[in-house]
Amino acid sequence: MKPFSVCLAALALSASAIAADDAVLLRNADVYPVTAAEMKNASILIRDGKIAEIGEKIVVSKGMKTVDLKGVRVYPGMIDSGTNLGLTEIGSERVTNDTGEIGEFMPQLKALIAVNPDSATFGVTRVNGITSAMTYPGGGRGGGGGGRGGAAPQFIAGQAAMIHLSGWTWEEMEMVRGAAMQLSFPAIAGRGGRGGGGEEPEGGRGPAPFTEAKRNYDQQIQKINDFFDAARQYQKERTSNAPGFTKDLKMEAMIPVLEQKEPVAIFASQERSIRDAISFVDRQHVKAVIIEPRDLSKVAAELKAHNIPVILGRTEALSQDEDDPYDKEMTLPAEAYKAGVKFAFGTFSNEWSRNLPFNAARAVTFGLPYEEALKAVTINAAEIWGAASMTGSIEKGKWADLIVTDGDPLEVTTQIKAVYIKGKEVPLTNHQIDLYRRYMTRP
Amino acid sequence: MKKILLLAFVALAVRAEVTVIRNATIMTEGAKGTVKGSILVRDGKIAEVGENVLVPEGATVIDANGQWVIPGIIDCHTHIAVDGNVNEGSVSVSSMVNIKDVINPEDIAIYRALAGGVTVGNVLHGSANAIGGQTIVIKMRWGKDADGLIFEGAKPGLKFALGENPKRSGSPQPGSNAPLRYPATRMGVEDTIREAFNEAVAYKAEWDKYAAAVSAGQHPVPPRKDLKLEALKEVLEGKRYVHAHCYRADEILMLIRIADDYGFKIRTFQHVMEGYKVAKEIAAHGAGASTFSDWFGFKMEVFDATAYNAAIMASKGVLVSVNSDSENGELMGRLNTEAAKAIKYGGMSRENALALVTLNPAKQLGVDDRVGSIEVGKDADLVIYDKDPLSEYAKAQKVLIDGHKYFDRDEDISGRAGREAEKQKLLEMEKQDQAQRRRGPQ
Structure with a gap:
């Protein structure tokens, strides 16, 4: 066995020697690594798609391709922590929609294998500097049934994947196959806009009475716990190879979750749901990320105490409650930061994914320190999704996921001059730019 | 006496119709382009725009302190x-x-x-x-x-x-x-x-x-x-x-x-x-x-x-x-x-x-x-931004319509605690009211 692995290593070495011809040196740029201080007039050596070296003095070997970036900046590519990229082309056209399979508990489903690398949205998104994304198997707001709606509520939609936004196949785009198990946590419906309901409506009309809604809600949480308990039982039988044990694909998919290798991405928005989700995480001993916790400010201390990171939705949003301050959604990131809750941003819409940086900037406008906003679209996301060794900052050994800009990458008027994904320069074009060029020439 | 008081109020009201926003970067969207200076508002209309605008006596002065003003x-x-x-x-x-x-x-x-x-x-x-x-x-x-x-x-x-x-x-x-x-x-x-x-x-x-x-x-x-x-x-x-x-x-x-x-x-x-x-x-x-x-x-x-x-x-x-x-x-x-x-x-x-x-x-x-633009004779519909309004980092601070202030971010923020307290009070009253009804007529 040993000589064979040596042989493999030798093969790998010679492969990298050949690939050295593909090395690219980005020179004289202002480099913003995110995890370290800004470097003026620095160079980045890209080899085999990875960052091989960063520094002021990198020796240019003969024949090496160099790109002069004087006067522009280099940042790590941005990461959107909430999308259905590759799975949904046109939201309202069912046949172009592969999110939301039928079934209440579907942990065996993998978003990755349904990613269409030629989805027009990839090109639109990456020219704005987004180089990776989490893509989820479900829409996130319950309701399975292949996007048909009206089906039974869905709890586990399947495995979300972290992907690069460029590649010939989904295998080439894969970063983390099972980056998270998507779980939609129940919520008590009918919370009105006028001060929060909770009282039984008179005359038996309108939403279900609170006691009924609460019973239903508790039953749903019980159902989720039962499923996890069953998975735990399966895990035991599997380990002990109990008599009569047979392999079950659903349960197999739960093993990495139970082993805390894969976090549960829990969609919980309301205070009660978030609190109960935290209790659930405690009880089941799983790793968790809470997705779009709109009522974060009321539970920030608990989230911090449990060390649970969150994915915040768009700051280009308004509170449903008319009594809330107009800027409630915009100040949410600043509140998370002040409470010490770790967070990243997700847009939760393919069409708005390209506006990820603007949402981060808006958080700054309403009180978040700038550096934290930048981290929330880069390194924080990479860390939360287990991809920090691959992307999220400009560091030696990571994929060269880089963007070249003429200014602050979060600012709306900034131009993205170049995008590198896994060290390859991605053409700055897409369906929208093609149409622009074509129709500007119409006589 | 009452009449005099009333007259005094009227006089005050008339005077209050003059507002000057000064020390601003003004994107007029009119012939003047972008200018640094002041806007004089009289009776809800823009009366003057320029670098040097005289502040009439009794005018309400809003010091933009270098902030930006654009048309509503x-x-x-x-x-x-x-x-x-x-x-x-x-x-x-x-x-x-x-x-x-x-x-x-x-x-x-x-x-x-x-x-x-x-x-x-x-x-x-x-x-x-x-x-x-x-x-x-x-x-x-x-x-x-x-x-x-x-x-x-x-x-x-x-x-x-x-x-x-x-x-x-x-x-x-x-x-x-x-x-x-x-x-x-x-x-x-x-x-x-x-x-x-x-x-x-x-x-x-x-x-x-x-x-x-x-x-x-x-x-x-x-x-x-x-x-x-x-x-x-x-x-x-x-x-x-x-x-x-x-x-x-x-x-x-x-x-x-x-x-x-x-x-x-x-x-x-x-x-x-x-x-x-x-x-x-x-x-x-x-x-x-x-x-x-x-x-x-x-x-x-x-x-x-x-x-x-x-x-x-x-x-x-x-x-x-x-x-x-x-x-x-x-x-x-x-x-x-x-x-x-x-x-x-x-x-x-x-x-x-x-x-x-x-x-x-x-x-x-x-x-x-x-x-649609900041030009003499038009309605004084104006927005004051803290930063360049074409930047993600700008937010509206004050909004005037017909020369009257309809939004003020500072006032919005300082009023929040009071509004929340009022809401809680109303909710409490509602709760007591419901409890009363459950108990039935005394």
Whole structure:
């Protein structure tokens, strides 16, 4: 066995020697690594798609391709922590929609294998500097049934994947196959806009009475716990190879979750749901990320105490409650930061994914320190999704996921001059730019 | 004594009508371009703009402290402040219904739009019908009643809709029990509009004949008034604008040809995501285009949407604005950066980009003599931003309409604790009230 692995290593070495011809040196740029201080007039050596070296003095070997970036900046590519990229082309056209399979508990489903690398949205998104994304198997707001709606509520939609936004196949785009198990946590419906309901409506009309809604809600949480308990039982039988044990694909998919290798991405928005989700995480001993916790400010201390990171939705949003301050959604990131809750941003819409940086900037406008906003679209996301060794900052050994800009990458008027994904320069074009060029020439 | 006091109040009130905003960077969107200086407001109108403006005695002075001032933002397409459903979906031609009848001045969206610098909005029906209903232009005078919101003198409009939305009721989702409603295709949408104008032309002829007879001194029996056709007659007479929801190039061209045939004008094409494909035809017709900054992919008919739409259309001579289509005021509250996207996508100049949400929509709504730029004689609808308004980092600090302050961020923030306490008090009273009722009469 040993000589064979040596042989493999030798093969790998010679492969990298050949690939050295593909090395690219980005020179004289202002480099913003995110995890370290800004470097003026620095160079980045890209080899085999990875960052091989960063520094002021990198020796240019003969024949090496160099790109002069004087006067522009280099940042790590941005990461959107909430999308259905590759799975949904046109939201309202069912046949172009592969999110939301039928079934209440579907942990065996993998978003990755349904990613269409030629989805027009990839090109639109990456020219704005987004180089990776989490893509989820479900829409996130319950309701399975292949996007048909009206089906039974869905709890586990399947495995979300972290992907690069460029590649010939989904295998080439894969970063983390099972980056998270998507779980939609129940919520008590009918919370009105006028001060929060909770009282039984008179005359038996309108939403279900609170006691009924609460019973239903508790039953749903019980159902989720039962499923996890069953998975735990399966895990035991599997380990002990109990008599009569047979392999079950659903349960197999739960093993990495139970082993805390894969976090549960829990969609919980309301205070009660978030609190109960935290209790659930405690009880089941799983790793968790809470997705779009709109009522974060009321539970920030608990989230911090449990060390649970969150994915915040768009700051280009308004509170449903008319009594809330107009800027409630915009100040949410600043509140998370002040409470010490770790967070990243997700847009939760393919069409708005390209506006990820603007949402981060808006958080700054309403009180978040700038550096934290930048981290929330880069390194924080990479860390939360287990991809920090691959992307999220400009560091030696990571994929060269880089963007070249003429200014602050979060600012709306900034131009993205170049995008590198896994060290390859991605053409700055897409369906929208093609149409622009074509129709500007119409006589 | 009472009289004297009253007089003193009146004098104070008169004096208070003069406001000076000084020490500001002013993007006038007028001939003066961007200037550093002051704006003098008298009786709700802009009286002076310049580097050196004398502050009259007793004037209210707002020191902008180097901050930015722009004209109040105008949204050429919104659905806020509407009480209930925005579609009268029972018929394909519903020109008899009027948004003016269902204005809800207590919609919180008005305040939230205001907090984002919006001072004027074109409130429209939805797009379920080929010919929707009558539209109205409002000012965001938060706190006034429904009549107080209406932009006096602004010409009303009529909403049209083309493409997927009006044909949806003719082709419901499989399994739906909804009755079929004509039209179900773009061909049917064209026919629906033609049939309506065919009727309207005959109706107008009847009334013209009647008017001629009356002016000839005769005493004819007046024709029967038809409220549906009355609105279309006003379109034919140029008394009512047409704002047409559309996406694809084919349907845009189709409506231009109907308008040509019946002798009326399309004032604005709304959304118009493929407007860039027929920009030449839109410009030749003299229509404006009010589009989204960067929407795409949400339905099939926007598959060819491009964020460069505004820039292409503008470069081909179309009067372009950027709108929100907002129901809750969210996108409305950040139209300044929606405009800035035209700098990113297509390299528009800063002034031209800001005009997309100020002067251009004012022109499209025919109110540019009143609003849309900071020029002497116009309404003092002004927004003060803490930073460059075309930056993501800017937020509106103060918003003036007709010279009156309707939004102040500092006051909004300082009032929050009090409003929350009041809410809790009311909730507590409600709880006690309910407990009392449960216990029954004492």
